[in-house]
Amino acid sequence: MGFVYKTEEFNKVLEALESKYRIFAPVLKIGEGRFRDTDVIRYDYISRIEDAELDERSDFSFKEILIPLSETMFYFTEDEIKEADYDARPVIVLMRSCDIHAVKRLDQMYTGNGPANDWFYERLRDRVKFALIGCGKACPNSFCVDMGTNRTNEYAFSIDMADGKVYCDVRDDELKPAFESTGAKADVSPRFVTEAEFRVERPEEVPVELFKDKMWDEYTKRCVNCGRCNFVCPTCTCFTIQDIFYTDNGRVGERRRVNASCMVDGYTDVAGGLVMRKTNGERMRFKVLHKVYDFRKRFGYDMCVGCGRCDTVCPEYISFANCINKLNARVKEVSANV
């Protein structure tokens, strides 16, 4: 069911939704970027649609709403272990098509890998609905079209802003009343891009020799293992569990899980001092093959959604899209020589 609103009318819709939901959306934070006088687009709660950044892709993804950077799991007080409370209020998250596809990957890891589901993820996931931000243009460094993530119909409602009006396609029946009170009915379908900034070609099979191939040496030289690519990635799910105790009372403490990066030192350390992947090239290989090969081998579809955030954030200008294409070329080369 489609609707067209003037901006003020749509804010009334948001107001109606806010009686039950909080609205989590990309917001342009002026002057809060990494360097002086730079901006950053991060997720935050909004009440008015003008506060959301609908044209540019967010620098960080939505994923902190489902997997917070640092999440307390348990509190320990003397002999008691208590599950940490959480904010159970329902949330509507505004996100692009690629990110909606990323949610499927998060669900896969936390509720579809192995016999046990992730309890902490499930309780956060249960309270979230997703709304689609239509894509009027391709994002910088994106390759979503070749990853098959540029389109989706898995949304509660869509938002496209054009010529001062807000266009919505509402699919979630529960939310319809909030949309029907104002605006005008119309045929609306969200915008999707059909050409991304980059094209990528993925190899069907990656022979085992490629794991130790010299193509990865380039990244040992270039990568500085800062891990930013992992933290901005909407599909990276790794975490490390850490216990702490409060220094002024050692009898009280907590167990947390913190986002982990397979590029950063410590990820593969085992007791006794062994480190499984020492060079940044090996770590890059581990990450890249997971995103465009290993995950697919296990679950039948690729993990990477082609959003391009990792390229944009990399301080060494390493391009993930280029790397996929280099990998594909190298696989062809190696296979031809067999």
Next chain:
Amino acid sequence: MCNCGKNEYTPVPSKLQDIIKHTAQEWTFRFTYVGDVKPGQFFQISIPKVGECPISVSGIGPDYVDLTLRAVGKVTDYLFENFKAGDSLFLRGPYGNGFDVHEFEGGELIIVVGGTAVSPVRGVVQYLCETESAKDVHMIAGFKDPGEIMFKADLKDWAEKIDLTLTVDGAPEGYGGKVGLVTKYIPDIPIRDISKCKAIVVGPPPMIRFSMIELVKRGLSEDNVWISDSRRMSCGIGKCGHCRINDKYVCIDGPVFKFSEHKTLID
């Protein structure tokens, strides 16, 4: 409220029944546990405010599991220094696939283990010792030096039932036992039909690598070899990502793998 099922991360209280000290650095902690568990599976020992560590099951009793550990990390050091029999701490598990003991019954079997790696195979050997297959079990157990030999009572008991070779990498002069790496003894194992023979090889990666070279030289098929791997996983249930190798997760697809499959996994 969330209708989520069981919270697998919740540590479960467990009373420490006994501590068996093998060497200064390697002790077996006997934890109270009643439930299904297989040799080769592992538990997360959980000490609130300190942390968790994955440890493989070295013994299974009616109301306990044995977890043998070496003091080499934050959690294990804390355990060694702060706990005694009768104390209560926490566990979660068991996790992982473990060994299917029936797989190794009724045929010839070679077991090559090094050091603490006796833990995951101890249950398999104990099971086979009570079967007709015991006489066809050929085990080579290697330790660094005579002072590092663990599970001495077991080894003595097994020596009467299976073909056991106990060796140390090096020993002071006057040591009466066998000396040399485990690989030295592989060529001499008496095997009637190598094509059907199975093997379990568990130990440090270099030990596995060189043992496999010797075993393959003898004609053993890589499809008939099982190994047990380990990583420092945070979750134990296929979520945290630390133990992934290619498309496999050591915690849920392993820790026991067929060698033929494991050799294609590259860290």
